[in-house]
Amino acid sequence: MTSLLELRQLKKYYPIYGGVFKRRVASVRAVDGVSISVEKGECFGLVGESGCGKTTLGKTVLRLLRPDAGSIYFGVPPEVTEQINRLTKKEPRSPALRRLRRKYDIATYAGMDLRRLRRKMQIVYQDPTTSLDPRMLVKDVVAESLNAQGIASGEGAKKMVMEILERVGLSERTLFRFPHEFSGGQRQRIAIARALVSRPEFVILDEPTSAVDVSVRAQLLNLFQDLQKEFGLTYMFISHDLSIVECISDRVGIMYLGKIVEYSSTDQIFHTPLHPYSQALIASVPIPDPTKRKERAPLTGEVPSPVNPPLGCRFHPRCPLAMDICKKQEPPLLDAGNGHFVACYAVSQSTGG
Amino acid sequence: MSQASIVEIQDLEVKFYTYAGVVEALDGVNLFVREGEILGLVGETGSGKSVTSLSIMRLVPPPGIIEGGRIILRESGKQRDTLTMNENSIRQMRGKDIAMIFQEPRAYLNPVYSVENQISEVMLVHRKVELLENSIASVQKKLIDGRKTVLEKQKAGLDKENPKGEKEKAELAKRREAVEKKLGGLTTKPPSDNEMASYRRLVKAELYWPAERARQFQKKKAKLEKLKAELEKRKSKLEGKKGTGEQMAKINKQKHAVMAWYGYYDRQYAELMRVEPSQFNMDRGSRIKGTIRTSAMRFPARFNRKRQFKAEVQKEVVKVLRSVEIPDPERVARMYPHELSGGMAQRVIIAMALACNPRLLIADEPTTNLDVTVQAQILNLVKTLKKNLGSAILYITHDLGVVAQSCDRVAVMYAGNVVENADVFETFSNPLHPYTRALLDSIPRPGEPFKSIPGIVPSLINPLKGCRFHDRCSYATEQCLTGKPKFIEVKPDHYVACHLYGGS
Numbered sequence: 001m002t003s004l005l006e007l008r009q010l011k012k013y014y015p016i017y018g019g020v021f022k023r024r025v026a027s028v029r030a031v032d033g034v035s036i037s038v039e040k041g042e043c044f045g046l047v048g049e050s051g052c053g054k055t056t057l058g059k060t061v062l063r064l065l066r067p068d069a070g071s072i073y074f075g076v077p078p079e080v081t082e083q084i085n086r087l088t089k090k091e092p093r094s095p096a097l098r099r100l101r102r103k104y105d106i107a108t109y110a111g112m113d114l115r116r117l118r119r120k121m122q123i124v125y126q127d128p129t130t131s132l133d134p135r136m137l138v139k140d141v142v143a144e145s146l147n148a149q150g151i152a153s154g155e156g157a158k159k160m161v162m163e164i165l166e167r168v169g170l171s172e173r174t175l176f177r178f179p180h181e182f183s184g185g186q187r188q189r190i191a192i193a194r195a196l197v198s199r200p201e202f203v204i205l206d207e208p209t210s211a212v213d214v215s216v217r218a219q220l221l222n223l224f225q226d227l228q229k230e231f232g233l234t235y236m237f238i239s240h241d242l243s244i245v246e247c248i249s250d251r252v253g254i255m256y257l258g259k260i261v262e263y264s265s266t267d268q269i270f271h272t273p274l275h276p277y278s279q280a281l282i283a284s285v286p287i288p289d290p291t292k293r294k295e296r297a298p299l300t301g302e303v304p305s306p307v308n309p310p311l312g313c314r315f316h317p318r319c320p321l322a323m324d325i326c327k328k329q330e331p332p333l334l335d336a337g338n339g340h341f342v343a344c345y346a347v348s349q350s351t352g353g
Numbered sequence: 354m355s356q357a358s359i360v361e362i363q364d365l366e367v368k369f370y371t372y373a374g375v376v377e378a379l380d381g382v383n384l385f386v387r388e389g390e391i392l393g394l395v396g397e398t399g400s401g402k403s404v405t406s407l408s409i410m411r412l413v414p415p416p417g418i419i420e421g422g423r424i425i426l427r428e429s430g431k432q433r434d435t436l437t438m439n440e441n442s443i444r445q446m447r448g449k450d451i452a453m454i455f456q457e458p459r460a461y462l463n464p465v466y467s468v469e470n471q472i473s474e475v476m477l478v479h480r481k482v483e484l485l486e487n488s489i490a491s492v493q494k495k496l497i498d499g500r501k502t503v504l505e506k507q508k509a510g511l512d513k514e515n516p517k518g519e520k521e522k523a524e525l526a527k528r529r530e531a532v533e534k535k536l537g538g539l540t541t542k543p544p545s546d547n548e549m550a551s552y553r554r555l556v557k558a559e560l561y562w563p564a565e566r567a568r569q570f571q572k573k574k575a576k577l578e579k580l581k582a583e584l585e586k587r588k589s590k591l592e593g594k595k596g597t598g599e600q601m602a603k604i605n606k607q608k609h610a611v612m613a614w615y616g617y618y619d620r621q622y623a624e625l626m627r628v629e630p631s632q633f634n635m636d637r638g639s640r641i642k643g644t645i646r647t648s649a650m651r652f653p654a655r656f657n658r659k660r661q662f663k664a665e666v667q668k669e670v671v672k673v674l675r676s677v678e679i680p681d682p683e684r685v686a687r688m689y690p691h692e693l694s695g696g697m698a699q700r701v702i703i704a705m706a707l708a709c710n711p712r713l714l715i716a717d718e719p720t721t722n723l724d725v726t727v728q729a730q731i732l733n734l735v736k737t738l739k740k741n742l743g744s745a746i747l748y749i750t751h752d753l754g755v756v757a758q759s760c761d762r763v764a765v766m767y768a769g770n771v772v773e774n775a776d777v778f779e780t781f782s783n784p785l786h787p788y789t790r791a792l793l794d795s796i797p798r799p800g801e802p803f804k805s806i807p808g809i810v811p812s813l814i815n816p817l818k819g820c821r822f823h824d825r826c827s828y829a830t831e832q833c834l835t836g837k838p839k840f841i842e843v844k845p846d847h848y849v850a851c852h853l854y855g856g857s
Contacts, residue, residue: 049724049725049726049727050695050724183809184398185809213397213398213751213810214397214751214753214792214795214796215397215791215792215795215805215806215809215810216805216809217795217803217805218795218797218803218804218805218806219803219805221797221803222802222803222805225803240724240725242725243754243796243797244797246797246799247797247798247799247800247801247803266799270799280726281725281726283729284725284726284728284729285725285754286725286728286729286732286752286754286755286757286758286759287754287757287758288753288754288756288757288781288793288796289757289781290757290758290777290778290781291778291781292757293757293758294729294758295733296733297726297729297730297732297733298726298729299726299729299730300730302694302695302696302697302726302727303724
């Protein structure tokens, strides 16, 4: 397995302006130092409560937002990655590294480079009602990226549009209709067709099933899995619904207040979660079985504001295992074995790390 | 079917007359909620869950019209059909007997009023008199306590400075005489110091506490009523006899006098308890009428009646906020909705619903927009509230996990019909209706492919004849195409509407 996407200490702060001259007085630290890698062909699940920065991370990876710091390496050959890693460690200021980053780090891209990149990365948004232009016909919605990218036009584009619409389960009759004429599930299919028509390698699914019904949800999830196999796609599946993530993802990252606190294979995350936050999150999911009832809520309180995140480990005010060190220092994301990364002092101490 | 049920819906039909056609939203819904249980109402979007709950509150928005059926509200043996009630009694019921929690807490909180203001609104509509009485009682308690301490201090001072206290005793005797005079020589021998103190308290009560006066008016009224009854009795005895004209005239005269006095005291009493509008709380331009001001609240000047009442309301608001486990309720009460997080806002909405101890709480997808960890907290809160208050809860959701975790019984809705209704354990272990089975199968399970229900939720304009699920049902027979299945009890306490189980 080679990694398709590598994030290094990615940061995205939203400024808050205030005062007389509307100066920047504070920042919302939406994404604050995220380092993960997404393997080619896998489905990476990104889980967390609302306001923890999942969507911002997704948009920053696509460069729909400009990151404040950090690097994003997308589809970089492994030997180059190695070279970059070596240089970053040894001589972080060397011109060689700067050259490499300009060439490969999409955080530094602009203009035509970005435009070319967009073809390989796509996104499906949460609510298809708002993400589809109500005044465009389905055929135009789907063909838009083909025209913009200069992939095809006219008859060629029409052929590609028909092909992809058929693939996502919509008939030819839908071509000359407007998005409002469809049900929620069908609209989401149009959004999927729009994302896939330019044959991307990497698709971000930003809560694609939260706005649809249970029965339609299953249809969409099956479609995602089929399309992944057929087109060899790599997904980043952003969701707050852990039961879906458990079923669809190969690996899962758990986010809390702009930080990844734990990431590992789905199996390990759901069966042996190490971080106290992951444990609480998983325990909070209501199990659809009345014989397994939980009497107590595993977590009290709510997510603190990302403008002033708690010092040290961001979870310590709600953490049952909080120690003194958690209040002072931020725990690093360390490997606890088998590619299971956790950022928690309680875990690293118990494993003797 | 109706054993100890507090709300029973029978064959409810609701139609929406839209430009696109008549939407038959509810087509004979049968549902009941028993005392002290949580009933989960499950179904896909457009199955009529919310319309059902809105019908109970009689809040179906136009162009929706409740076309038929009955919604019976049971209260200590009495039955009322909410569909035939007039608007006034409906308003009496809303918020007091039945309260509702909505999905999007932010949308239902007014951004320009504080939490306290919004919660007190419900209380002022339904619990005005109770709160008034409480505030009077608390002032009385304060006055009595204050008086006690003053007397005690005086006594202590007397003992200390002037052990014998003859001068003071003489003074007190003088006052006592004055008191006795005032009391109109009720006593024959001079009262002891203790007695005098109690007299003084009595006099104070007479002067300051209208409640005491009110009580005396009531007593006098009762006495006069008795007198009147006796006169009537005597009159009826005399009736029909000869030569009793003089006696009759005398009795009539006496009766007139009694009635006049009765009227006098009655007017006095009414004046004392008169309720007038005031400006304690304003509501979106319209003034809430009848917000407390009675002349019975003529407290001593240092007890401002408005402030007293407001303090009482605040106390009550804090109490209800505490009951929904809000930390630091005094501070939260003064906050505005934008300062609250999603979970907090939902708790405030729940507090508002609980402000009048409703017998039925309708929760319309209260946790759908909340995070899982907060959802777990809210679910636990709902469960403890049920235990503590004993109200029944109608919990509307589409999340079967939530149902399994918190409900006692489950009703499954599909396209405007309740198709199955059973105990939660029975529903999950032995679902009978094909739709319920399909719904349970669509729960994602790791390692298995996702199962969906084929087809889509049908449009309710020109809905299918017969069983509305027949086009998506793999068991459908000829019968299902034509005949609508009846909602029957297949097993004890397990109701199903399906031809497979003899619903024809």
